[in-house]
Amino acid sequence: MSPVITMGPFHPALEEPYKIDVVCEGEHVTDASIRVGFNFRAIEWLAERKNYTADIALFEHVCGICSNVHTLCLSRAIETLAGIEVPERAQYIRVVVAEAERLHSHLLWAGIACELIGFETLFMACFGLREKIMDVLEAISGNRVNYAMNRPGGVNRDIADPGAVLAAVRAIADATSKQLIPVLTTDATVRARCAGVGVLTRADAIAYGAVGPTARASGLPQDIRASAPYEAYDRLLFEVPVRQEGDVFARVVVRALEILESCRIIEQAIEQMPAGPFRGDDYPKVPAGEVCSRIEGPRGEVFYYVASDGSDTPTRVRVRTPTFANMPTARPMVLGQTFADVPLIQASLDPCYSCTDR
Amino acid sequence: MTVVRGLISLLVFPGALFALPAGWFMMWLQRKINARAQGRIGPPFFQPFFDFVKLLAKEPVVRPRLQGFLMTVLPLAAVASTLGAIALLPVFPKAGGFSGDLVLLVSLIEVGPLCAVLGGFVSRSLYGGIGASREAVLTLAYNVPFLIALFALVASAGSFSLAGVALAAAWPVRVLALIALVACIPVKLHLNPFSAASAEQEIYAGSTTEYDGPRLALWELAHALEWVALTGLVASLAFPVADAAWPVRVVVFVAVSVALVVVLSFAAASTARLKLAQTARWFLLCGSGIALSALVVAFVRL
Amino acid sequence: MNILNIITGNVARGPQTVRFPGREAPAAAYRGSVTMDAAKCLACGICDYVCVSRAIAVTPGAASCEWTYDPGRCTYCGRCVDHCPVAAVTQAGDRGDSYARSGAQRATVTVPYPACPQCGRPAMPYNEAVLGAAFGDVSAELRERIHLCERCRRRATTAALKANFGAAAETGRSDDGR
Numbered sequence: 001m002s003p004v005i006t007m008g009p010f011h012p013a014l015e016e017p018y019k020i021d022v023v024c025e026g027e028h029v030t031d032a033s034i035r036v037g038f039n040f041r042a043i044e045w046l047a048e049r050k051n052y053t054a055d056i057a058l059f060e061h062v063c064g065i066c067s068n069v070h071t072l073c074l075s076r077a078i079e080t081l082a083g084i085e086v087p088e089r090a091q092y093i094r095v096v097v098a099e100a101e102r103l104h105s106h107l108l109w110a111g112i113a114c115e116l117i118g119f120e121t122l123f124m125a126c127f128g129l130r131e132k133i134m135d136v137l138e139a140i141s142g143n144r145v146n147y148a149m150n151r152p153g154g155v156n157r158d159i160a161d162p163g164a165v166l167a168a169v170r171a172i173a174d175a176t177s178k179q180l181i182p183v184l185t186t187d188a189t190v191r192a193r194c195a196g197v198g199v200l201t202r203a204d205a206i207a208y209g210a211v212g213p214t215a216r217a218s219g220l221p222q223d224i225r226a227s228a229p230y231e232a233y234d235r236l237l238f239e240v241p242v243r244q245e246g247d248v249f250a251r252v253v254v255r256a257l258e259i260l261e262s263c264r265i266i267e268q269a270i271e272q273m274p275a276g277p278f279r280g281d282d283y284p285k286v287p288a289g290e291v292c293s294r295i296e297g298p299r300g301e302v303f304y305y306v307a308s309d310g311s312d313t314p315t316r317v318r319v320r321t322p323t324f325a326n327m328p329t330a331r332p333m334v335l336g337q338t339f340a341d342v343p344l345i346q347a348s349l350d351p352c353y354s355c356t357d358r
Numbered sequence: 359m360t361v362v363r364g365l366i367s368l369l370v371f372p373g374a375l376f377a378l379p380a381g382w383f384m385m386w387l388q389r390k391i392n393a394r395a396q397g398r399i400g401p402p403f404f405q406p407f408f409d410f411v412k413l414l415a416k417e418p419v420v421r422p423r424l425q426g427f428l429m430t431v432l433p434l435a436a437v438a439s440t441l442g443a444i445a446l447l448p449v450f451p452k453a454g455g456f457s458g459d460l461v462l463l464v465s466l467i468e469v470g471p472l473c474a475v476l477g478g479f480v481s482r483s484l485y486g487g488i489g490a491s492r493e494a495v496l497t498l499a500y501n502v503p504f505l506i507a508l509f510a511l512v513a514s515a516g517s518f519s520l521a522g523v524a525l526a527a528a529w530p531v532r533v534l535a536l537i538a539l540v541a542c543i544p545v546k547l548h549l550n551p552f553s554a555a556s557a558e559q560e561i562y563a564g565s566t567t568e569y570d571g572p573r574l575a576l577w578e579l580a581h582a583l584e585w586v587a588l589t590g591l592v593a594s595l596a597f598p599v600a601d602a603a604w605p606v607r608v609v610v611f612v613a614v615s616v617a618l619v620v621v622l623s624f625a626a627a628s629t630a631r632l633k634l635a636q637t638a639r640w641f642l643l644c645g646s647g648i649a650l651s652a653l654v655v656a657f658v659r660l
Numbered sequence: 661m662n663i664l665n666i667i668t669g670n671v672a673r674g675p676q677t678v679r680f681p682g683r684e685a686p687a688a689a690y691r692g693s694v695t696m697d698a699a700k701c702l703a704c705g706i707c708d709y710v711c712v713s714r715a716i717a718v719t720p721g722a723a724s725c726e727w728t729y730d731p732g733r734c735t736y737c738g739r740c741v742d743h744c745p746v747a748a749v750t751q752a753g754d755r756g757d758s759y760a761r762s763g764a765q766r767a768t769v770t771v772p773y774p775a776c777p778q779c780g781r782p783a784m785p786y787n788e789a790v791l792g793a794a795f796g797d798v799s800a801e802l803r804e805r806i807h808l809c810e811r812c813r814r815r816a817t818t819a820a821l822k823a824n825f826g827a828a829a830e831t832g833r834s835d836d837g838r
Contacts, residue, residue, distance in 0.1 A: 005484060013559040027634055050712060057712035057737040116559045118550055118631025124396035125666050128676060135687070142691035142751075148737040156742050157689070182662040189551050189630035339488070340633040343559050397670040398677045628663045 005339065009038050013116055013343035018353040020330075020346060027338045032331055034346075039357035047317040052078055052152065052286060055314065060146045062319060063355040065108060068101045069297035070304075070355075071150040074317070076230065077293035077306040078152040082284045090154035090280070091232040092273040096165065097140065097149050098231075098295075099262040099269070103172060104133045105298035106255045106262075109350045110180070113252065116343045117193040122183060129172055129180070136168045153280015162270045173263035181256050194249040198333040198345035201246055208329045212300020212322045214349055217254045218246035224296035236268045248348045255350075286310070297322055299350050321355035368445040371608070372590060377444045380612070381582025382406040384589065387616065388549075388623045395627035410578055416571035425480060429569065432477040433576035439469035440583040447590045448521040449611045460508060460518050467587055470580055471497045471546060477577075478565025489564025492634050493555040499638040500542045500552075503645035507538035510652035511595065514659065524595050528659055534652035536596055540618070541645050543588045545637070547581070549622055551629035552637050589615040685754075691738045692752035693731045700748035701727065701771045702785045707740035707749055716740055723782040725771040730763055731756050745790040776809035783809035 008019035017038035023031040043062055047055050056078075059070040072094060079086060086094075111126030134144050140159055141147035149155050159165060184190055200210065205218035215222050223240040225233045241257035243250035288310035294303045300322030307316040326349045333345045367373055385406040393400025402408075421429065443466035446459060471493060478490025512518055515526035527535075543549075548556040548564075556564035563569075566577050593614035632640065670676075678684065686692075694716070696707075703725035708718040715734035719726040740749045759765050773782035786806040801820075805813050 003484065005488070012562065051709065053710040053739060053743070054712040057710075057735060057739055060737065061735065114630070118553060118557060118559065119629070120392070121396050121627045121663065121667060121670075122630075124398065124670075128397060138687040139689060142687065142689040142738065143736060146735065146737060148691070148739065151742070156738065160689070179662065179666055183666065187630070187663055189632060192632060192636055193630055338633055338635065340554065340557065340560050394671050394675065395667045397673065397675055399675040399679055624667065628667055 007342065013347070015112065016352070016354050018351075020342065022334070022339060022342055024339050027340065029334050029337050029339060029342060032334045032342070034327060034330060036327070036353045037357055039354040041358060043358045044317055044319065047314060049313065051312040052314065053283070055317065056150060056152070057148065059317075059319070060148060062321070062358055063352055064145060065105050065352060066101060066297050066299065066302075066355070067146045068097050068149060069295065069302050070319070071148075072098060073293050073295050073302050073304045074306070075150040075152050076295065077291050077304045078284065078286060080293060081289055081291045081306060081308055082152065082286045084153045084280055084284055086231070086280065087154055087277045088232075088274050089158075089276045090278040092269045093155045093159055093278060094150065095232045095236065095269045096159060096266050096273075097137070097147060097155075099265045100133055100137050100140075100165075100169075101147075102262045102298040103169075103259060103266075104130050104137065105350075106259050107133065107172075109255060109298075109347075110184070110252070110259075113248075113344065113347055114190075116347050117190065119190065122180075122190075125180065125183075129175055132168050132172055136165050139164060151280065152284045154278050156279070158278055159270075159273075162273070166267060166270050169263045169266045173260055176256065176259050176263075180259075184252055184256055191249065193341075193344065194252055195247060197248045197341050198337060198348055199245070199247045200329050200333050202244070204329065204332050205246070208332070209325050210300075210329050211325045212297070212350075213251055213254045213258065214300065214326045214329060216241060217243045217250035219244040224294055224301055228294070230295055232269060232272075233265075235272065236265050238265050248344060251348045283312075286312070286314075290316075299323060299352060300326060319355075319358055321352065321358075323349070323352045323356045327351065327353075327356065364445070368441065372447050372449050372586070372611070373445045374441060377441065377583055377586045378579075380615070381579075381584075381586045382410070384585040384616070384619045385582055387619050388585075388626070391620060391623035392627050395624065406578075406582065410575050410582075413575035413578065414572050418571040418573060425482070428480045429477065429573050430576075432473045432480065433569070433573060433580055436470040436473040436477075436580035437576055437583060439466045439473075440580055440587050443467045443587045444583060444590060446520070447587070447594050447611075448519075448524060449590075449594060449607055460512065460520050460523065463520060463591070464505070464508060467546075467584075467591070468497075468501075470584055473580075474565045474577075477569070478567075481565070481568035483568035485561040485563075485567045486565050488561045489555055489567065492561075493565055495634060495638055496545050496552070496555055496641075499641040500545045500645065503538045503641055503649040504542045506646060506649035506653055507535040507542075510535045510649065510656045513653065514656040520591075520594060527595075528656070531652050531656045531659070532595070534648055534655060536592060538645055538649040538652065539592055539595070540621075541648070542641075543592070543618075543622060544626065545641075546584060546588055547622070550626040551632045552640075553626075553631050554634045554637050557631055585619070586615070589618045592618055688753065690753050690755075691736045691741075692754050693736070693756040694729055694734060694740060694749060694751055696727055696729070696769050697748045697750070698727075698769050698771045700746050701725070701769075702746055702748070702787050702790060703727075703771050703773075704745065704790065706743050706745065710739040710743050712737065712739070720784075724773055727769040727771055728766060729769075730766040732759055732762055732765055745793065746787055774807070776812050777807055778812040779809060781809045781811065783807065783812075 003024055005022045005024055008014050009017035019035040021033050022029055047058055050058060056071050056074055059074050060067045062070045107126050107130035111123045114122040114126060137147060138144045141149050141157060200218045202219040205215050205220055221240055221242045226240050238261045241254050243254050286308050288308055290307040292305050294301055302322060303320040305318040306314050309315050330346050330349060334342050369375060386403060390400040443463050446463045475490045475494045478486040510531050511523045511527045514528045514531040515523040517523055517526060545552040566574060569577055593611050597610050597614050703720055705718040707716045713733045713735050715730050717728045738751060741751050774785055776783040788803060791806060805816055
């Protein structure tokens with residue numbers, strides 16, 4: 001009889017409560033399933049009962065890592081519905097905060113991946129770098145996690161000290177290219193754990209509808225920032241790293257390169273940022289109608305649908321998080337692998353089940 | 359006289375009175391070095407001792423009588439056998455008696471992992487079972503180079519006594535064999551890169567997952583004693599100082615043991631954890647290769 | 661052997677962590693717990709309106725307004741500070757104390773209504789700038805009346821209406837507004 005090994009809902013390998021049932025023959029995985037829903041907070045239901053300003057603060061709490069992505073996507077949906085133009089300075093500030101958030105999310109993920117293969121020294125190195133960008137975000141917004149930067153029509157706060165942001169970003173780019181990437185790509189034990197493990201083929205990535213770094217590591221050059229630029233991304237130069245291998249190692253490399261690209265984007269945005277107003281109206285009038293909005297979060301495409309009846313409260317807000325799209329790809333990845341690989345493979349999606357549960 | 363000496367080596371040095379604080383010190387040193395390598399402050403000096411006392415003070419979970427009995431006896435057996443192995447270490451060569459009998463020493467050292475395997479299965483936890491089976495596979499894997507290396511030393515020295523080996527083994531054989539022996543230590547101590555048996559991100563604490571309170575404290579004790587026994591085994595083989603006075607021997611023994619802890623800690627801090635199959639393959643190919651070359655050198659020189 | 665560079669760097673630099681209970685000071689822009697200046701407050705209730713977690717509750721009464729704040733419910737998003745029309749709401753620059761029971765830190769500020777310049781009864785506070793933001797151009801007459809209590813304002817409106825009737829108002833009757 002094949003034993004079912006249950007990981008979770010509370011397990012050292014999982015950042016949040018969810019559950020992975022792994023069917024094993026010895027150490028080999030023959031089947032796996034993921035159960036989510038432990039973090040359901042009825043956020044979409046609550047959104048239909050609160051006004052737009054409160055809703056933006058509400059959707060900040062969908063995710064504990066990429067809070068800015070959600071407020072940005074919702075703000076953009078409201079702006080499209082109400083026909084509000086965002087001041088140019090606000091567009092650049094939004095890009096800076098979004099990319100800083102991507103930096104901290106990717107560094108957090110790299111740290112956790114190292115922790116899952118038992119490499120605590122590298123985990124501390126990643127989190128030490130992440131602390132730098134967290135300090136920058138706290139200096140800009142006043143909080144380490146929930147930045148409360150976006151409002152319909154602009155941002156709540158200006159970047160008071162662009163020099164400090166530039167210095168921190170340059171330090172991170174330097175440490176990433178000189179310390180982190182060499183270790184992650186050449187260390188024998190890291191390669192032994194990551195290379196060839198948890199392969200998601202290009203065909204599978206298309207069939208399962210993978211998004212974000214997971215898709216890009218399987219050879220799909222897919223990035224909303226490049227294909228449908230929003231805010232100031234059409235005025236900034238950056239590359240979309242793509243790898244063909246589709247294994248955990250490719251996902252490590254794609255995210256490591258994205259850290260460097262984000263640093264490049266922030267440097268350009270700070271240098272190009274024009275002076276001018278950055279806030280919009282306090283209370284925009286939202287007419288009746290419905291709208292879709294999508295942006296590229298650290299984990300992939302974030303999709304919002306907002307329907308309005310013309311009052312100050314939306315009639316429906318629907319969120320589709322990147323993890324919802326990436327979650328099913330975990331199964332083809334773990335089949336045939338060993339049990340020891342399961343924590344790393346499921347983490348290589350950079351899953352955020354709290355977002356998915358909402 | 360032999361009985362008194364035996365009791366002293368079991369209870370005083372290198373036995374309980376020395377080995378307990380030394381084990382806690384080595385555990386602290388490993389954690390401290392690991393912390394410093396990662397840029398952390400690390401635990402206070404008495405932390406392993408505090409942990410032990412805290413676990414002892416906890417009320418044990420009520421278990422079925424047989425299971426509770428086994429879960430107490432197995433860690434006790436591990437503690438007792440490891441303590442016995444330490445007592446056999448030939449810090450004072452030519453001590454006589456069983457002191458330094460290699461066969462007895464190796465079998466006593468092996469009792470600890472065996473108890474851990476049994477203890478994992480007895481605890482009836484799924485993760486304990488996986489940890490126990492991993493422990494069993496690894497024990498088989500590392501014992502190949504471990505035993506071959508010891509056998510090479512024995513062949514080179516022509517003696518089954520540790521003291522004899524320490525004094526007589528040829529240096530080329532000894533260096534190769536010691537490399538193979540040192541490589542086996544991380545498996546027993548659950549250190550990176552060979553810590554698959556207690557991979558917390560996969561199977562919590564492995565075979566000791568279900569243990570609690572005083573029973574876990576016993577495992578911790580056995581673990582601390584294993585540090586002393588294994589580093590001591592290598593130390594007594596690496597630098598025999600037969601002609602010196604006994605304080606010099608003690609100092610050399612302790613210094614080499616601590617140096618070994620430092621080396622192992624840095625090695626653990628700079629590696630990721632290998633998977634079970636990778637670890638087993640490493641020991642069966644690389645580890646055994648080194649040990650076999652020691653054996654070949656030993657026979658060629660004969 | 662790149663990892664050795666990281667390790668030797670870490671050993672050479674010394675620990676980067678802080679020993680408990682020490683902690684780094686928060687950033688200058690830190691969004692801490694919310695305080696309110698009753699002297700500036702207009703009791704407009706915008707902070708209540710934008711508060712996502714109902715940490716702020718504004719309850720208007722007859723002679724004063726109760727402004728209640730519970731840090732235990734607050735998400736420290738700062739929307740109340742951003743939206744306050746008269747900058748009466750501010751956020752502390754440091755982290756608040758921890759608490760054991762829900763609602764243990766709830767604080768209430770009473771905003772007394774100023775006296776009506778005509779009758780002396782409590783009148784809802786108003787602010788010209790806010791009135792302008794809400795209703796656009798404010799006429800001189802309206803500007804005069806915003807400081808009156810509800811009763812006196814109604815009376816003034818009635819008086820103005822009656823004045824439109826010209827001589828009809830000159831009846832010599834004492835006018836108490838009814």
